[in-house]
């Protein structure tokens with residue numbers, strides 16, 4: 001309980017004036033400012049309206065940020081104080097590809113901010129960029145002057161200056177932060193991060209593993225070392241927490257654990273349908289908080305629109321290595337150009353030999369698709385990852401880009417990468433033997449079976 005001049009609050013009282021009240025307030029009230037309106041929030045910010053700072057492992061289970069980090073904080077007079085520094089960062093997207101981006105605190109994307117409903121946060125933002133910037137706290141209900149839209153909500157932060165943002169968190173949800181000044185350039189160069197607000201009084205089953213993943217897309221031309229923020233349609237590096245597969249860390253969980261994955265999307269242009277293998281899930285939260293249980297549908301793919309967050313939950317009941325990836329096929333590639341001729345089915349005949357007299361080593365490629373190019377480990381220009389996939393346990397994994405692996409294990413010593421899954425006998429797809437083909441009446445040389453009477 002927190003008693004201050006003129007106001008006494010308990011956790012329950014705060015929840016009633018905050019999220020719980022909001023849940024009941026779809027019907028406008030007859031009197032007083034509407035919940036969450038500028039007048040309402042302005043009123044509340046004129047008094048000390050926050051609770052004791054929520055603490056990790058006491059008030060919440062901290063999220064795991066694969067390939068990422070959290071923003072440290074300290075408590076000063078019951079306020080959580082953070083410091084973000086916007087600056088240029090040389091970032092590695094995957095082994096073999098680095099580029100100069102704009103990020104926060106030496107990272108792309110910025111460190112994840114983690115706090116609790118009812119916390120008061122004070123966030124200093126130092127601008128070490130060569131241009132002005134701001135930070136918008138995307139999805140967070142706060143006073144208009146803290147909203148971070150350059151020119152509209154505040155003066156933009158000039159290079160070299162530090163601004164203070166301060167507000168009370170009156171909601172529990174998965175949010176983001178990003179520059180709101182010269183958005184195309186600054187978001188395109190990576191000035192983004194996640195901002196997770198845990199509920200003061202959690203509802204629903206407790207999760208064992210809580211992951212946060214921010215989706216993004218970039219244009220980095222082969223041979224260059226800087227994302228091109230002017231690109232509008234043709235992105236060639238697709239990332240989860242700013243890493244393209246095989247640079248993405250796996251999500252490691254123990255069989256039977258309840259898993260939450262928070263997905264945010266601050267890509268410049270594209271929505272991403274994220275598909276999880278081996279499990280079904282429910283979408284338990286959107287940008288604005290929990291989805292009522294009665295409104296949740298079973299899902300296998302969740303569309304994460306630009307500027308949105310989606311949170312999924314499931315029980316990891318199936319041991320194995322399971323892909324978690326964007327289902328747009330061009331988002332599962334690395335540094336693909338799209339301006340080459342379609343070579344599928346082309347028979348080059350004696351062309352290669354003729355061209356080799358002029359260009360030693362020439363080889364026509366692409367007649368059966370792209371996989372061979374990745375697998376052959378063709379020489380590539382310095383600082384580029386064209387077609388890079390990864391050697392898997394069984395064969396070459398031809399996927400790249402917005403792709404990672406959920407690793408579910410019956411036993412785990414730690415959450416470190418446990419390596420590839422050992423398939424129990426009889427549970428792995430393998431080459432069929434002649435005996436079983438004969439037993440099951442399969443003639444591999446006969447015309448492929450079709451339904452009688454069907455035509456193509």
Ligand SMILES: [Cu+2]
Nearest residue numbers: 272326328331
């Ligand atoms: Cu995608």
